[in-house]
Amino acid sequence: MFKKESVSINTNYIPAPTKPLDRFVPGSRSKVKSSAQRAIRAKVLETYPKLEPHLDDILPKKEQLDLLKIPDRVSLYCLGGEPLFWQHMDDPVIPHLKVIHKYPWAFPRIRIDRGAIRFVLSGATLMVPGLTSPGGRLPGDDEAGEEYGNGGNELEAGEVVVVEAEGKETACMVGVLKMGTQEMKEKKKGPGIENGHYVGDGLWKLDLN
Template identity: 30%
Template structure:
């Protein structure tokens, strides 16, 4: 065996060598022949050690980094342009369901009615994991909550239309409505200043976008800066448009 005479002659010596024997039986050289086998194993171990030390963000590595939530990232826009690409779909049970309901109570304002409703709909409360590190929650097949990259919970527009006071509202000029309904982010000059003065939302907070003179939300977004910063700066993107009417999530 040690002189490279193959599996059949080295069967006795090869017993108990686990992975080496299995690889030698199936593939032969370089795994099954003496010093070549040993050198190949050493090379493979060195390569695995080197690859394991590479940054996970480097392209071309076999390691995949889990994206970190960033409220200022452009990747939060147009998430649902092509709908939801579902990976897993499960009904929430026990402590997991209670944890989500508790998070809802802590995240949203005036959520007592929503919490009571979720407890009543426990049998149809689902968790849906999708591609792009997107997770949504649905009740009776209707998506009501969103989370991207383990970020804060966001209500969908259908949930907002039932409970309109869950998150702060920001009104925008009517001229910006067409752009917002096309998925564009909300710029600071387009947000009414009186709304910014009346709210104290911070960076990364969920908000509902409402057209001036209307009462129903048309988009749900995340603030890229606080209300005070929007007032002081007066330019740039103020709110990332995550979900808007007639996008893939609305039509799901």
């Protein structure tokens, strides 16, 4: 399980003063048109092809999908009272962590070391040193029964990635890569993910019931 911890200053991690998903008051809620709902299903399948066997369970064709507006131009797609996917402007459609926890094998992933956990859970920008340290994992750092990246392949900047944590069973964050994993290995510094969705943020705590 993850819990929030106090944060000390560390130059490898950059606190973000305000992020779209940290704390927010939900805005308007509306029904998604059937044509738009089909487009969302297609985009989800295109981005996460391993979800195909379960797509009808996640996004049933005959169920009504709702759109909830979040500040800073974030759209949250919900089914009943359950948040499923979110999208910032025209960025990729990103799954809610609860979807990831249910289908963890369906998404590209990397791993942070133990020392980075408290910074991620405080909303700080995820920096590359937390991924290239001995406890971190990037594609090519595979262990027995564990394969990182996308089927072991390198990930490019702009791709959605799930962030696991050393010693934890479930993912703690999901977001869009600021730089590719090969570049991370070469530079070993810089921001890895900004404005991700993490355990304990406003999206995680959101109650739609």
